[in-house]
Amino acid sequence: MKPRVHGLYYNPTFVTPKEREAVVSWLSTLRPIWEERFSDHNPPPEGESQRWLLRPVYWLGSWQFACLNYYCPPSGIAHRCVKAEPFPEVLAQMVSKIEIMSRKIFMPSEVPEGWKLNVCLINFYGSKIEDGKRIDTARVGEHKDFEPGPVASLSLGERALFQFVASQKAGDPAKVVSEQWLDDGSLQVFGGNRWKKQFFHRVQRVDRKGGFQFPIQVENFETRRVNFTFRYVPDAHVSRYRLLPADARSDVKRYMLQLAAGSKFFASELK
Numbered sequence: 001m002k003p004r005v006h007g008l009y010y011n012p013t014f015v016t017p018k019e020r021e022a023v024v025s026w027l028s029t030l031r032p033i034w035e036e037r038f039s040d041h042n043p044p045p046e047g048e049s050q051r052w053l054l055r056p057v058y059w060l061g062s063w064q065f066a067c068l069n070y071y072c073p074p075s076g077i078a079h080r081c082v083k084a085e086p087f088p089e090v091l092a093q094m095v096s097k098i099e100i101m102s103r104k105i106f107m108p109s110e111v112p113e114g115w116k117l118n119v120c121l122i123n124f125y126g127s128k129i130e131d132g133k134r135i136d137t138a139r140v141g142e143h144k145d146f147e148p149g150p151v152a153s154l155s156l157g158e159r160a161l162f163q164f165v166a167s168q169k170a171g172d173p174a175k176v177v178s179e180q181w182l183d184d185g186s187l188q189v190f191g192g193n194r195w196k197k198q199f200f201h202r203v204q205r206v207d208r209k210g211g212f213q214f215p216i217q218v219e220n221f222e223t224r225r226v227n228f229t230f231r232y233v234p235d236a237h238v239s240r241y242r243l244l245p246a247d248a249r250s251d252v253k254r255y256m257l258q259l260a261a262g263s264k265f266f267a268s269e270l271k
């Protein structure tokens with residue numbers, strides 16, 4: 001893997017053709033869901049309104065439902081990560097390699113005790129089809145990933161323009177401090193203060209030139225890129241659905257039911 005600067009690594013050809021084939025075939029068995037940002041017990045704050053996320057998602061390891069708010073230690077840890085399915089073998093093997101590599105690349109102080117890549121957010125990028133029209137939703141606004149330690153990102157499909165940005169004073173556009181086109185089959189790993197804590201990151205746009213399309217089971221959506229971000233959440237911060245407080249259980253029940261329709265794991269969590 002080629003270091004660009006300390007804490008930011010990119011390998012354009014990390015995924016082998018055999019791994020890629022296995023991942024794409026496994027992806028076609030998933031039923032990603034669309035989530036709404038808020039819920040009955042977590043309504044939109046003053047000045048904001050309910051909204052759908054821009055894209056369908058699937059989480060492995062533990063699920064961070066948007067309406068329970070995302071994992072954000074040290075204050076936002078309770079009841080935000082709900083036990084989800086384990087990684088399929090092909091991802092588990094790639095993750096083991098990434099963990100070994102990351103431990104060599106990062107300084108010990110940048111890798112928290114107990115760190116392992118035990119959570120994965122799978123984002124599906126493409127176009128929503130509404131009334132016969134295609135609406136491109138392939139982007140992510142600037143944000144930070146608050147899970148501790150390095151984050152690893154695997155990309156499949158159309159290349160995406162990924163940027164780290166520094167926030168400016170109110171009203172000024174964010175300043176781009178680093179950018180990288182993330183190619184089909186690539187791995188990006190970022191960690192340390194600068195890339196995790198100081199700067200935000202975003203996906204500015206996703207190309208169309210490669211002609212990629214994934215047969216994903218989501219109605220009214222065409223997927224041209226899939227991204228996997230692997231993160232670390234301590235096991236002690238992951239709740240079983242049945243042990244969530246009643247309000248949280250009620251807010252996410254509809255998603256659990258949708259997931260249960262396509263997953264034995266979620267069906268058994270609901271029993």
Ligand SMILES: O=C(O)CCC(=O)C(=O)O
Binds near residue numbers: 140153155
């Ligand atoms: O799609 C990507 O490359 C990045 C996704 C991302 O920023 C995230 O999942 O936090």
